[in-house]
Amino acid sequence: MDEMNLPQGWVCLTLEDVADIYDNLREPVNSTERAKRRGPYPYYGATGQVGWINDYRQEGEFVLLGEDGAPFFDWVKDKAYLVSGKCWVNNHAHVLKGKEGVCSNRYLLYALNQTDYRGYANGTTRLKLTQSAMRRIPINLAPTKEQHRIVTKIEELFSELDKGIESLKTAQAQLKVYRQVLLKHAFEGKLTVQWRKENKDKLEPTETLLKRIEQEREQRYHQQLTEWNKSPSIPLLQRGKLTSTASIPPLEKGERGGIPKPKLPKTLPPLTAEELAELPELPEGWAYLRVGTLIEEPVYGTAKKCDYEPNGLGVLRIPNIVLGKIDATDLKYAKFDDEEISAYKLKAGDILTIRSNGSVSLVGRCALIYSKDTDYLYAGYLIRLRPLHHIVNSVYLLNIFSSHLVRKQIEQKAKSTSGVNNINSGELQSLIVSICNINEQNQILKVSICNINEQNQIRAEIELYLSETDQLDQTITTALQQAETLRQAILKKAFSGQLVPQDPNDEPASELLARIAAEKAIRDNKPKTTRTRT
CATH class of the missing domain: 3.90.220.20 (DNA methylase specificity domains)
Known part of the structure; x- marks a missing residue:
């Protein structure tokens, strides 16, 4: 979104304008070395925690954005995540913190997870987001108070979405259990106990x-x-x-x-x-x-x-x-x-x-x-x-x-x-x-033996049940995919100014930046005091 289409009070800046970069604090430690140094501190990589270590390089709250190995072109997956406390970050993730008074970490996090990385992440076999490319990523910056309202609304909606996703996953797990019980009964002869009693003439000994x-x-x-x-x-x-019609020796x-x-x-x-x-x-x-x-x-x-x-x-x-x-x-x-x-x-x-x-x-x-x-x-x-x-x-x-x-x-x-x-x-x-025998198989499946007696095929008991569970499973899978799509739709609305109403009393982001720049200039120009030796 260009600046002309932004809501009133918003500005479009680059990431380096709104975030401090702490990539100098990163240090990779290979898995062999980490095994010797296992400890209480989380060790983070491109998309999340990849181990534990006995020391830390970062302390506080940071936004980690994948440098390589992140799903940059999969628009429903997160590319950035939030960490807090004492931790260690390897060289596969950029370490960021929103500039104080300009951009909160959570606002930065959600902004980066709805960014289009085409033109920024590059590579033939493995996509990489270099620091220089990352610095140029555009960030739509809302006024400070609106940032807080946006983050609150996003997290409220995501919480509801997560509850729905959890319910769908529970239903999917229960469906798998039901399916396996049904199959177990079918292939141990338990679904056809009554049929065997009523159709002894269609049975045969195992031998x-x-x-x-x-x-x-x-x-x-x-x-x-x-x-x-x-x-x-x-x-x-x-x-x-x-x-040719000549006789052919079989060999x-x-x-x-x-x-x-x-x-x-x-x-x-x-x-x-x-x-x-x-x-x-x-x-x-x-x-x-x-x-x-x-x-x-x-x-x-x-x-x-x-x-x-x-x-x-x-x-x-x-x-x-x-x-x-x-x-x-x-x-x-x-x-x-x-x-x-x-x-x-x-x-x-x-x-x-x-x-x-x-x-x-x-x-x-x-x-x-x-x-x-x-x-x-x-x-x-x-x-x-x-x-x-x-x-x-x-x-x-x-x-x-x-x-x-x-x-x-x-x-x-x-x-x-x-x-x-x-x-x-x-x-x-x-x-x-x-x-x-084939008679009992067909009873289990409830299909007719059309080639033998030309009866009309009837729907199978187990086939019907399994078909219904397959359809329900597919419905749940589709719903889960739609939930992830909805998550991106929420973020898109948030960073185009459509998720929460604007308040004309909010200090515009441009004025905020001007004020911060002025305060910084005053601090930089203020003469330093020196101690007098006595």
């Missing part, structure tokens, strides 16, 4: 279930092998087009980059007595199995570089995995040949899971592929799981990946000290899940 699963895996392998034997080999398959198919021969179903290690001892008891007809017995061989995504230019096919990435579904709003693209398309093609009912991320809570997060998503391929940080649909419902498997039982296993396998958490296809296949 029969396990035998049928093994038979289904064998049948699927032989089906894939038959399809492979009928397919052309690579010399006759040029970008998906058959160029050529996978030798020169052609369609690979299907592998025998992987034999997974049986559950150990120790593993079973830690698992909840299941009803008759249920069993614990490894995920690998319920799916085809997992397939990693493409490593091809993608960009936002809409040329070629859309490639799903980690940002597209949202609340168990595909969100295609942030999509990248690349061009693929027919062989690549065949390798990374998706089918309705597939599940994509995140295999690698800096946040362990995101590793193993899944999304179900619907018909609308089958034109996309998927990137290398994702793994495709293709359930054996005669023995496991895709929605059942998707939801069990969110259960505490499976999340605990994923996070134990994926934890890393390098900062990047990974889970590979073998580890995914080794995960232990509870399984029942």
Whole structure:
């Protein structure tokens, strides 16, 4: 805001006009040294406290503004914070104090947290706000009394906002607990106790279930092998087009980059007595199995570089995995040949899971592929799981990946000290899940078996509950984001003179500055007294 648009009595100054800079008091101490010098005094960095130390360099109240490492271009996050008492500040934060009689520390704090840092903070890999650039930052200065009214109003509104945010976070935490209880009951057979009593003809012994699963895996392998034997080999398959009808020796198919021969179903290690001892008891007809017995061989995504230019096919990435579904709003693209398309093609009912991320809570997060998503391929940080649909419902498997039982296993396998958490296809296949027959799975999910008896699909009990909790969770997340946006809106109004009414009786900031300058000149010109020696 230029000075012509400021409220009456306000002036626009630079930061060095309204604040004293104490960067000379900063001193970095590395973490190894701090470990030897741990003490009662807080040690501050760019965005907050980063440790403790046994001495202090600053004493009093200061505004700390990030020099590097602060979120300068994230307009909803704070770049400055207030500290008081005895402390130590490293060289990643500027140390400021509002000039006495000109600007209070709290007014300066809020002014800096609504500043647009474009043109002041610079850097390619790490943004930095140099002291010389910081000195030029414009500060809209209100009259002293109005500054106090503005700060009081900001803190009153922020207090109400913080209470609302706390309530939303509490609700979100309770929602997560509710969701986990629901999933636990679902995958221990507790949601279908009454159904089992009323549908004994649809149940089968655990041994029969396990035998049928093994038979289904064998049948699927032989089906894939038959399809492979009928397919052309690579010399006759040029970008998906058959160029000859000659007889193809089957052994050529996978030798020169052609369609690979299907592998025998992987034999997974049986559950150990120790593993079973830690698992909840299941009803008759249920069993614990490894995920690998319920799916085809997992397939990693493409490593091809993608960009936002809409040329070629859309490639799903980690940002597209949202609340168990595909969100295609942030999509990248690349061009693929027919062989690549065949390798990374998706089918309705597939599940994509995140295999690698800096946040362990995101590793193993899944999304179900619907018909609308089958034109996309998927990137290398994702793994495709293709359930054996005669023995496991895709929605059942998707939801069990969110259960505490499976999340605990994923996070134990994926934890890393390098900062990047990974889970590979073998580890995914080794995960232990509870399984029942398809009839009971569908009862849990309350979906009809449309392909068998052409009944109309009805909404799933658990799917409905989980859908509602997902929607509520998203509503809370949106509300939290809006709360942070509202915080910035409050600050914007405050420093444009729109938050509190102006009082014509307030001493204008310009007169205040003139008076302070005059008083300083008098002090500077006053002759110094000297002591007479006797």
